[in-house]
Amino acid sequence: DTAVSQTPKYLVTQMGNDKSIKCEQNLGHDTMYWYKQDSKKFLKIMFSYNNKELIINETVPNRFSPKSPDKAHLNLHINSLELGDSAVYFCASSQGGGSPYSGANVLTFGAGSRLTVL
Amino acid sequence: QKEVEQDPGPLSVPEGAIVSLNCTYSNSAFQYFMWYRQYSRKGPELLMYTYSSGNKEDGRFTAQVDKSSKYISLFIRDSQPSDSATYLCAMSNAGFQKLVFGTGTRLLVSP
Numbered sequence: 440d441t442a443v444s445q446t447p448k449y450l451v452t453q454m455g456n457d458k459s460i461k462c463e464q465n466l467g468h469d470t471m472y473w474y475k476q477d478s479k480k481f482l483k484i485m486f487s488y489n490n491k492e493l494i495i496n497e498t499v500p501n502r503f504s505p506k507s508p509d510k511a512h513l514n515l516h517i518n519s520l521e522l523g524d525s526a527v528y529f530c531a532s533s534q535g536g537g538s539p540y541s542g543a544n545v546l547t548f549g550a551g552s553r554l555t556v557l
Numbered sequence: 558q559k560e561v562e563q564d565p566g567p568l569s570v571p572e573g574a575i576v577s578l579n580c581t582y583s584n585s586a587f588q589y590f591m592w593y594r595q596y597s598r599k600g601p602e603l604l605m606y607t608y609s610s611g612n613k614e615d616g617r618f619t620a621q622v623d624k625s626s627k628y629i630s631l632f633i634r635d636s637q638p639s640d641s642a643t644y645l646c647a648m649s650n651a652g653f654q655k656l657v658f659g660t661g662t663r664l665l666v667s668p
Contacts, residue, residue, distance in 0.1 A: 548600030
């Protein structure tokens, strides 16, 4: 029973295309995240949602649009894909992270979606 | 300058060695410190976390935090080939909302 599952696992597409990655968690967590890991393994937060509400929006091009239909799902849609978008995108969830008084916020990550833009 | 600095390695050690992995950081507001382990083609998984300064031990793993020096360490005793992975430090402030990661250190333990 996968805790955080994301699809697809691999995605190869041409520049200029639009693509989506889906994420679902069955942990009952309130907060979900998208992280981007580049070729040098640097993991950087992109977005965070708490109970369907956007709480973190890092400096990400507006070609990236997250959508959270409910607290168990967080999808990522990318328009007009560019070569530099090639990376592994990780979805994660946590119980805390939604308020300044959350304390330690332990993230559970999905297995990643490897996006290659040609 | 990145908020969190970590030597990318790779760090190669023989089986049974003691491994020391380190991170430095610049944000004095960080209070929660974590170590994640990431195997190839997998997502990071939490190994240990500590709050503020001090040590925490869990089996072969010991995490140390020195807030005065803005320096954290992870020690692995009796390293095993199965410990070969990338180790990422991560930290956040008390408000938590954003976990900031180091770039990860790739560890290779040879039999």
